[in-house]
Amino acid sequence: MTLTLTTYSAWDQTLWDQIRPIYTEAFIHGAKPEKILKAMLDRGIAFLHAGWDGDELVAMAVTGLSGPVETQNLIIDYMAIRQDQRGQGKGRAFFNQLRDWAVEQHHIHAVIIEAEAEDTAENRERIVFWEKCGFISTDYVHHYIWIPETYRALVLPIMPGLEINDDGQSLFKQITTFHEKSFRKSKA
Structure with missing residues (x-):
């Protein structure tokens, strides 16, 4: 299987119209x-990524x-594989391309994600997926004030010697800062 990753740093409405069904699903x-x-x-402050299997859109990420800059990390805000394309290795292949892009283009030190922490079968499957991609799950469970779901941070160290010296709270500082910038009206 060969997926092609395309990355956009500017909004493309035609592309978004293709991605939207995967995102909302x-x-x-x-x-x-x-x-x-x-x-x-x-x-x-963000990139939009599309994963193509030939000319068919099968994956997306933000x-x-x-x-x-000298120690920056990639935050995966959203990543999804089209429902009918799951279970075929495309999620891992797409993630590997995202990781490689970030290493090559931005010399990242780690990849950080947050996953729902509530103990459900679906959430456990997501965490297992990320762990199979090499991520380390942290113990800290974060409670946002504006949404009821709780989240756990996972990290994939890229640079040797990268250590998380707490239970994941420091990762949530980076995630929260990214979210805050996302909702700001002006560039900061």
Whole structure:
């Protein structure tokens, strides 16, 4: 299987119209509105990624960078594989391409994600997927004030010697900063 990754740093409405069904199917709760995603790209704080199997769109992601340039990390805000394409290795292949892109283009030190922490079969499957991709799950469970779901941070160290010296709270500082920038009206 060969997937092709395309990455966009500017909003492309035609592309978004193709991506939207994958995004809305995968993120029923907690999805950022389209106008916020567009503003994130317009302000240069996020990237929109598409995964193609030939000419068929099968995957999408929204990512951003956190931390100072010399030690920046990739935050995966959203990543999804089209429902009818799951279970075929495309999720891992797409993630590997995202990781490689971030290493090559931005010299990242780690990849950070947050996953729902509630103990359900679906959430356990997500965490197992990320762990199979090499991520380390942290113990800290984060409670956002504006949504009821709880989240756990996972990290994939890229640079040797990268250590998380707490239970994951420091990762949530980066995730929270990224979310705060996402909702700001002006570039900061």
